[in-house]
Amino acid sequence: MEHSPPPFFKTGPTPLARLLIFSALSAAVLVADARFDYLSVLRQVAAVIVYPIQRVAAAPASIMRRAAEFFVTHSSLRADNARLAGENLANAASLQQLMALQAENRRLRELLAARERLEVKPVAAEVLYAARDPFSRKIVVDKGSQHDIRAGQPVIDQAGVIGQVTRVYPWLSEITLITDKGQFVPVQNLRNGLRAVLAGTGGDGALDLRFIPLNADYQNGDRLVTSGIDGVYPPGLPVARVSNVERSAAQLFARVTCTPLAGVASYAHVLIVQGSRELPARPADEDRPARSKRAKKG
Amino acid sequence: MEARAMPQEILLPVKPGFIFFTLIAALLLNLLPWSGVWLWIKPDFVALVVLYWCIDQPRRIGFSAAWLLGLFMDVADGTLFGQHALAYTILAYAGIVLNRRVRMFAMTPQVLHVIPLLLANDLIVLAIRALAGADFPGFQYFLGSFVAGALWPVVAVLLKLPQRPRPDPDHVG
16 A cells, blocks of 8 residues: 555554455464364354354245145145055055064074164254355255264165265254265165265266276166265165266276266255264274365365 | 546445444345356355445455455355455455545446456455365356346445435425
8 A cells, every 4th residue: 555544543454464464364264174173163153153144044945845835736735645655555565574674684683793783763854055165065954963963974865865964063064965076975786786986076966986897797777875884874775876887998997977866956855864883993003084084074 | 448437425424233234134145045057146245245345435344344254154155164264355455455446436347346356256265175176167157256246236326325315305406
């Protein structure tokens, strides 16, 4: 500033000085958050301040949805009811079988002295909004640490896995979708039991299977379920269907593209699966415990 | 382009409560559930309003407000803490340094001043995201700033409304 004010006007530090102070502060916060994860308390405090504004901003959409639910026609309600009754009947049969199978499974596992499989206890949550960030695929739902949501819990809808809780605030939590770049789901091919890692691409409705050998047995239409070897997703949840397999001799790995089974980009309600599986302790030479934390960040 | 000076009018002093209200309203607009195409053309209302107040009232509003609002945006978007804070801080600096110059111009040249500043704001966020390992989201990422530039005249009129003196009913003329 070439025109500095006369000394009898007290204006505090010059804009340039303030710019440097606040930029340094921002840079410090950035580094502290990106590298060391120190700022969870500050983030929680800011989240509590923003929470009312977030709720107010999400209110119109949720009111519209409820109003639309109120004005459904009689015929569509009846059609829905008939369809659900049919589904219920079909499900009842398999549910009865499931109970018998669970009992049998428990006995067999006792015989084998194997660990119990997780019994999932889902909590329904309403999606408030998709994060307004073109760089990542995240949604924010209306259940948080006050409802016993913890970071790392898997999130599903009626068709399959949607993603994983990555950050928890008192009354909200943030879910990173499986389509986010940097989200990985360990999966298993339902047809032949091949294990693989499914990676998000950052685009809606497209997932990639990574590091698949050229001769691996994958076909279009194969269904992939979680294998459960990561300890995050319980085993057996449907995730995706193989939509395209490309094998070219010029490349080291086959290109396997999949589409998610769950409505990853369209939903109003999701289920957060609670209850963590107790995995056996990792081997002692576990060298990089920070790795999993880094991978969860957007 | 011939830059004509804005006709000067004598305005009432702005109320601090009104500034606070507009900043909260901008935050609210940013937090609406935008999606799809709307997300791409959505202007960053907080950046727009912060820039407006920095140009119009550089003594009243400045770095601390810009920085705090940036932190709130980072929390609400679930992004890395501090990226919007840094971008808004630099935007506030540009607004405060350029305030005398921009206020001298008519509306169209003002818009031409504002759009590059908002684009720079986007670029800073983009640079931080790129450093953190994100991909380039495509050029439609910058669309919002042009929409914000188009909204600038509207914002300028709206935010000046409470400062206009009431017409005197006894005035004859």
